Amino acid sequence: MSAAAIELRELRKSFGRTPIINGVSLEIGRGERHAIIGPNGAGKSTLFNLISGRFAPSSGSVLLEGEDVTGLKPFQINRKGLSRSFQVTNIFHNLSVYENIRCGVLWGAGHRYSFWHRVGALREVRRRAEEVMERIGLAARRGLPAGTLTYAEQRALEIGITIAGGANVILLDEPTAGMSRTETAYAVALIRQVTEGKTLVMVEHDMGVVFDLADRISVLVYGEVIASGAPADIRANAAVQEAYLGALHKDNAHA
Amino acid sequence: MASPGYQPVNLVRWLLWGGTALLFAVAPLVFRQGFALTMLTQMGTFIIFALSYNMLLGQGGMLSFGHAVYSGLGAYFTVHALNMIGSGALVFPVSLLPLVGGLAGLAFGVLFGYVTTRKAGTTFAMISLGIGELVHACVLMFPGFFGGEGGISTNRMVGKPLLGITFGPAIQVYYLVAFWCFVSMIAMFALTQTPLGRMANAVRDNPERAEFVGYDTQKVRFLQLVLAAFFAGVSGALSCINFEIVTDENVSALRSGGVLLATFIGGTGYFFGPIVGSVVFIFFVVALSGFTQAWLLYLGLFFLAMVLFAPGGIASLLMMQLPVIRARRFGELVPPYLLALAAGLVAFAGLVGVVEMVYRISDQSLETQMSLFGIGFDARSPRPWAAFALLLAAGVAALGFAARRVGDRWGAIQNQMQEGQR
Numbered sequence: 001m002s003a004a005a006i007e008l009r010e011l012r013k014s015f016g017r018t019p020i021i022n023g024v025s026l027e028i029g030r031g032e033r034h035a036i037i038g039p040n041g042a043g044k045s046t047l048f049n050l051i052s053g054r055f056a057p058s059s060g061s062v063l064l065e066g067e068d069v070t071g072l073k074p075f076q077i078n079r080k081g082l083s084r085s086f087q088v089t090n091i092f093h094n095l096s097v098y099e100n101i102r103c104g105v106l107w108g109a110g111h112r113y114s115f116w117h118r119v120g121a122l123r124e125v126r127r128r129a130e131e132v133m134e135r136i137g138l139a140a141r142r143g144l145p146a147g148t149l150t151y152a153e154q155r156a157l158e159i160g161i162t163i164a165g166g167a168n169v170i171l172l173d174e175p176t177a178g179m180s181r182t183e184t185a186y187a188v189a190l191i192r193q194v195t196e197g198k199t200l201v202m203v204e205h206d207m208g209v210v211f212d213l214a215d216r217i218s219v220l221v222y223g224e225v226i227a228s229g230a231p232a233d234i235r236a237n238a239a240v241q242e243a244y245l246g247a248l249h250k251d252n253a254h255a
Numbered sequence: 256m257a258s259p260g261y262q263p264v265n266l267v268r269w270l271l272w273g274g275t276a277l278l279f280a281v282a283p284l285v286f287r288q289g290f291a292l293t294m295l296t297q298m299g300t301f302i303i304f305a306l307s308y309n310m311l312l313g314q315g316g317m318l319s320f321g322h323a324v325y326s327g328l329g330a331y332f333t334v335h336a337l338n339m340i341g342s343g344a345l346v347f348p349v350s351l352l353p354l355v356g357g358l359a360g361l362a363f364g365v366l367f368g369y370v371t372t373r374k375a376g377t378t379f380a381m382i383s384l385g386i387g388e389l390v391h392a393c394v395l396m397f398p399g400f401f402g403g404e405g406g407i408s409t410n411r412m413v414g415k416p417l418l419g420i421t422f423g424p425a426i427q428v429y430y431l432v433a434f435w436c437f438v439s440m441i442a443m444f445a446l447t448q449t450p451l452g453r454m455a456n457a458v459r460d461n462p463e464r465a466e467f468v469g470y471d472t473q474k475v476r477f478l479q480l481v482l483a484a485f486f487a488g489v490s491g492a493l494s495c496i497n498f499e500i501v502t503d504e505n506v507s508a509l510r511s512g513g514v515l516l517a518t519f520i521g522g523t524g525y526f527f528g529p530i531v532g533s534v535v536f537i538f539f540v541v542a543l544s545g546f547t548q549a550w551l552l553y554l555g556l557f558f559l560a561m562v563l564f565a566p567g568g569i570a571s572l573l574m575m576q577l578p579v580i581r582a583r584r585f586g587e588l589v590p591p592y593l594l595a596l597a598a599g600l601v602a603f604a605g606l607v608g609v610v611e612m613v614y615r616i617s618d619q620s621l622e623t624q625m626s627l628f629g630i631g632f633d634a635r636s637p638r639p640w641a642a643f644a645l646l647l648a649a650g651v652a653a654l655g656f657a658a659r660r661v662g663d664r665w666g667a668i669q670n671q672m673q674e675g676q677r
Contacts, residue, residue: 115449
């Protein structure tokens with residue numbers, strides 16, 4: 001019965017007459033660390049938005065652990081066990097670090113829209129929030145407004161909010177974008193640690209990060225998956241080299 | 256404030272609430288004139304209204320232009336309930352009537368909130384304005400229930416007096432309002448500490464992210480509005496009991512605008528902001544309107560000054576001083592503050608002179624012979640004009656100078672405090 005964590009069937013999305021996602025079919029197994037790579041404008045972020053419910057697809061379907069979630073709202077998909085981060089840091093700027101994490105915890109802990117519990121007295125919520133804060137290394141910053149954190153700290157918080165609800169499937173959109181080498185190395189270790197035992201799907205530009213973390217890689221070009229497989233296979237794939245890695249090498253040569 | 260609350264008993268919080276209760280209890284003993292009691296009663300009513308408004312604006316990020324709808328409809332239902340008690344058709348203690356108003360407000364919150372909270376931001380503001388106008392029009396269109404332009408009047412001295420409380424004397428009404436105000440304050444503060452209250456903050460800051468942690472932002476806004484409407488209804492009921500009349504003014508845009516003004520002046524960023532705002536606002540409305548026709552102008556100018564120079568309201572001005580006081584450096588700020596205050600008073604005196612003279616001349620029914628600050632003069636002669644204009648100009652110039660002094664001192668203290676932390 002073990003259905004794939006995520007299954008995409010002939011997924012399509014057009015904005016007006018412009019097709020962005022052009023019939024993507026993809027299976028991502030449970031516990032897999034899957035990277036989606038591709039040149040700028042290939043539709044990687046759009047694909048994430050389709051899976052997480054930010055946009056509804058034009059046609060095709062999205063299955064989460066065997067269940068059809070096509071066209072559901074983001075909060076409905078989140079409640080079914082999928083959580084995502086954003087490329088542009090998307091946190092609660094005026095709330096403290098601790099409160100940011102707690103927002104991620106509350107629904108999963110079953111408190112929903114309660115206005116009859118005192119949030120400070122919810123032990124389980126506090127325990128989970130503390131644990132996440134420890135894991136992302138921001139415990140010392142707990143009381144600060146999230147907007148005052150450094151960029152790398154905000155990125156870590158972004159991941160913290162994403163994992164706080166205890167979702168089984170984690171989508172990370174360019175988690176290391178704009179980071180220095182040291183920060184990237186730290187972020188990779190963090191991602192590896194917090195997604196232990198979960199399914200991870202990530203969009204990433206840094207090939208070092210991709211080949212370091214991913215079990216499997218899919219290459220998206222002009223809204224189509226042109227190759228999907230183990231890192232070694234992708235590296236050896238002629239079409240990928242032509243369409244993507246080659247272009248990168250050319251860019252590098254010019255630079 | 257943001258700490259997760261490890262301490263089992265929050266002593267400061269208990270002291271603040273205890274102090275508030277004490278203040279409510281002794282205020283009418285200190286301010287003994289009937290006039291002061293009227294003002295205190297209205298302040299209590301308005302504090303509930305403004306706090307409930309801030310559940311939308313400050314906590315939920317919903318700018319409403321029609322909050323009087325809920326307090327006003329709550330008041331209408333209360334006035335009918337009160338009249339039914341009076342005619343013997345209903346047996347219900349007058350002291351619990353705010354619950355009737357609250358439930359009416361809540362019911363209309365469910366009805367209208369379903370429409371308004373579908374969208375946030377400008378759309379919410381526009382729809383709330385529309386509903387406000389709609390309800391106001393309906394109130395005038397159905398005189399059977401709403402009493403038309405004359406409104407519906409009532410008599411609060413009905414039913415059996417409980418422990419000798421008839422609600423005849425104003426002092427008894429004051430204590431009724433004070434009780435409900437205190438209870439509502441605690442309830443609304445408690446709501447900020449619940450999962451819903453916290454998520455309302457999250458939805459205010461970043462609705463998109465809230466959707467991706469499992470929350471339906473529409474539902475968060477809806478529930479927040481319904482609860483706010485309840486407290487608005489409580490405040491409406493109290494104003495009905497206090498004034499013994501409810502008219503279309505109770506649901507009007509004027510009142511909706513008033514609560515926005517008061518809340519903003521007090522400050523939306525802190526829970527106690529609207530309380531301060533209500534006190535200031537009612538002072539303007541009740542006290543100042545007795546002295547001058549131009550009170551609305553002064554209120555408007557004050558609001559303008561707050562929006563321009565202190566958008567966080569009085570509450571944030573006060574809270575900014577806290578770290579300086581803790582660092583024991585507030586004393587250094589006192590001289591520039593006093594200077595600014597003196598300059599402000601001079602400028603204000605000039606302004607008052609000019610404004611009052613304009614009113615004297617523009618209103619044909621008034622004599623131009625007048626007196627201000629104990630000095631008699633004729634508003635048509637040029638000399639008082641020159642004097643007050645000079646006063647105003649000098650005050651504004653001095654205020655600019657004082658503001659720079661405050662700014663310099665403030666900047667220096669902040670710098671040194673930051674360096675001290677390193």
